Amino acid sequence: MADKASSGSGGDWTAGIVAIFAALLLGSAAPIGLYFGLYKPKVADRIAAEEKKSKLMLDMDLMLKRSERVTTLENEGDAMSERVKAQEAPFAEPDVERLDVPEVRAALLRLAEKHHLALRPERQQQLGAEVVYAPGIRIRFAKGLMATKLTIEALAYFHDFGRFVTQMETLAQEGNETSPKYIIIPEELTCTGDTNGGSKHVFVMSVYVIERRDVDSIGR
Numbered sequence: 001m002a003d004k005a006s007s008g009s010g011g012d013w014t015a016g017i018v019a020i021f022a023a024l025l026l027g028s029a030a031p032i033g034l035y036f037g038l039y040k041p042k043v044a045d046r047i048a049a050e051e052k053k054s055k056l057m058l059d060m061d062l063m064l065k066r067s068e069r070v071t072t073l074e075n076e077g078d079a080m081s082e083r084v085k086a087q088e089a090p091f092a093e094p095d096v097e098r099l100d101v102p103e104v105r106a107a108l109l110r111l112a113e114k115h116h117l118a119l120r121p122e123r124q125q126q127l128g129a130e131v132v133y134a135p136g137i138r139i140r141f142a143k144g145l146m147a148t149k150l151t152i153e154a155l156a157y158f159h160d161f162g163r164f165v166t167q168m169e170t171l172a173q174e175g176n177e178t179s180p181k182y183i184i185i186p187e188e189l190t191c192t193g194d195t196n197g198g199s200k201h202v203f204v205m206s207v208y209v210i211e212r213r214d215v216d217s218i219g220r
Helices: 002-087 102-114 158-168
Strands: 138-140 146-156 176-180 184-193 201-210
Touching: 102 146, 102 158, 146 158, 158 184, 158 201
Parallel strands: none
Antiparallel strands: 138 146, 146 201, 184 201
8 A cells, every 4th residue: 555655646746747847848938939039020120220320320420521521612612712803803894795895995095195195197087086996806715714805096206105005014003003903915016107207106006905704604
């Protein structure tokens, strides 16, 4: 009887141990399943999100650097524009339709009067004739520069015309003799003595006046 009781007790213990191991195994199966079923995909999503964040941060850094570069270029462009404006200050403002530079021509007429240049004899009877006039000719230079031709025809003493040409070369402003106001390039000059034996000469001189560039069409 004792043997049977002992044998029955051992069987119960064995069954209990098996039950405990089964419970442990079954109980741990749920967390393991949850770990692999829920946590692992979240880790992958997090890694992907971190990679995306890193890429976005890199893109943002590149955009900021490009923005800084653009700002620098804009500032340099503004500074260059101011420098070009200062360099172009002596250039004349043209009247494109009339192929004229009125301001320069008016300044030359004032100089002609100052130095006693008169109309040549054959033009003195012409209505509206002037010592300085625009023959309607423009020429084009490189880099978008243009020039308008002016013609000077005058009867004058040699020394008066010489003074006129000397001051024309700079067209200095009143009270500022070192600052040229326009850029004038002489092309040709002819001088004819008075056939009647007088001391005055007839001078015919062509010059080109450099114009400001048309920045609206070609830029600076």
